[in-house]
Amino acid sequence: ADVTDASPIKAKPALPDAQKVTEVTHWTDRLFSFRVTRPASLRFRSGEFVMIGLMGDPHPETGKQKPLLRAYSIASPSWDEELEFYSIKVQDGPLTSKLQHIQPGDEIILRPKPVGTLVHDALLPGKRLWFFATGTGFAPFASLLREPQTYHDYDEVIITHTCRGADELKYGAALIDSIRNDEMLAELIGEGFADKIRYYPTTTREESPKMGRITDLLRKGEVFEDLGIDPIAPEHDRAMICGNLAFNLELKDLLEEFGLKEGANSDPQTYVVEKAFLD
Ligand code: A2P
Numbered sequence: 001a002d003v004t005d006a007s008p009i010k011a012k013p014a015l016p017d018a019q020k021v022t023e024v025t026h027w028t029d030r031l032f033s034f035r036v037t038r039p040a041s042l043r044f045r046s047g048e049f050v051m052i053g054l055m056g057d058p059h060p061e062t063g064k065q066k067p068l069l070r071a072y073s074i075a076s077p078s079w080d081e082e083l084e085f086y087s088i089k090v091q092d093g094p095l096t097s098k099l100q101h102i103q104p105g106d107e108i109i110l111r112p113k114p115v116g117t118l119v120h121d122a123l124l125p126g127k128r129l130w131f132f133a134t135g136t137g138f139a140p141f142a143s144l145l146r147e148p149q150t151y152h153d154y155d156e157v158i159i160t161h162t163c164r165g166a167d168e169l170k171y172g173a174a175l176i177d178s179i180r181n182d183e184m185l186a187e188l189i190g191e192g193f194a195d196k197i198r199y200y201p202t203t204t205r206e207e208s209p210k211m212g213r214i215t216d217l218l219r220k221g222e223v224f225e226d227l228g229i230d231p232i233a234p235e236h237d238r239a240m241i242c243g244n245l246a247f248n249l250e251l252k253d254l255l256e257e258f259g260l261k262e263g264a265n266s267d268p269q270t271y272v273v274e275k276a277f278l279d
Pocket residue numbers: 134135162163164203204205213214215244246247248250251
């Protein structure tokens with residue numbers, strides 16, 4: 001190799017769009033969440049995502065580093081001073097193999113251009129709002145569950161979360177628990193707002209109080225029985241979907257059978273979908 005490659009005068013490049021990590025929580029050996037500082041100019045709608053990442057390894061010949069970015073749903077609500085993210089750890093994943101080691105004080109790259117379809121603007125008014133998540137697809141709903149508009153616009157908010165194992169439900173369960181006990185949030189949104197939340201966690205490969213894929217439980221009508229509610233109908237139900245691709249497709253079909261129609265920012269309808277981003 002050329003000796004200039006190892007030139008010691010090369011300054012470490014400053015991160016573009018750098019934000020500081022303030023908190024990291026490891027939920028399982030495959031899942032973690034973290035919080036970072038929020039750029040003062042960043043405005044977003046609860047449910048949207050941004051590109052975040054780290055500097056990649058130096059190019060073996062040129063030594064140049066390029067940012068390694070992935071789409072991440074913002075898990076914190078639009079009013080929060082910081083930004084929260086919920087991530088999988090993939091041992092050979094280009095980004096998450098590194099990202100899982102971040103510590104408070106470290107910097108990440110955050111491109112301040114929020115986008116996405118899991119937003120209130122993409123739905124027509126309704127009475128019940130369903131959030132359907134698998135795995136880390138819970139993230140945008142962690143944002144929307146803390147968003148005042150969710151409770152101002154709907155009488156009931158039903159969040160279903162399907163994971164393989166029971167420990168994968170921990171982040172969501174802890175979040176809902178914290179929402180129910182958050183006095184500041186009650187002051188912001190309105191006393192008793194949390195009574196509108198119905199939480200319906202299910203597992204598919206490990207024992208838990210409710211087992212099965214949410215799609216099967218919907219088809220059998222078991223979800224409606226368990227919650228003591230009417231089946232999904234386009235007159236009053238609205239839905240947002242965020243999970244793995246097969247899940248999204250199957251649930252879309254199912255919701256269409258119930259009479260719901262896919263919406264977008266430019267064309268609000270009765271449900272919207274976004275895939276959970278994986279490394
Ligand atoms: P299952 O264990 O029966 O595959 P993953 O970890 O693969 O992303 O899956 C997360 C959860 O989503 C798992 O509980 C998995 O159930 C469930 N799942 C996967 N595909 C579908 C589908 N087509 N419909 C409903 N649930 C699904």
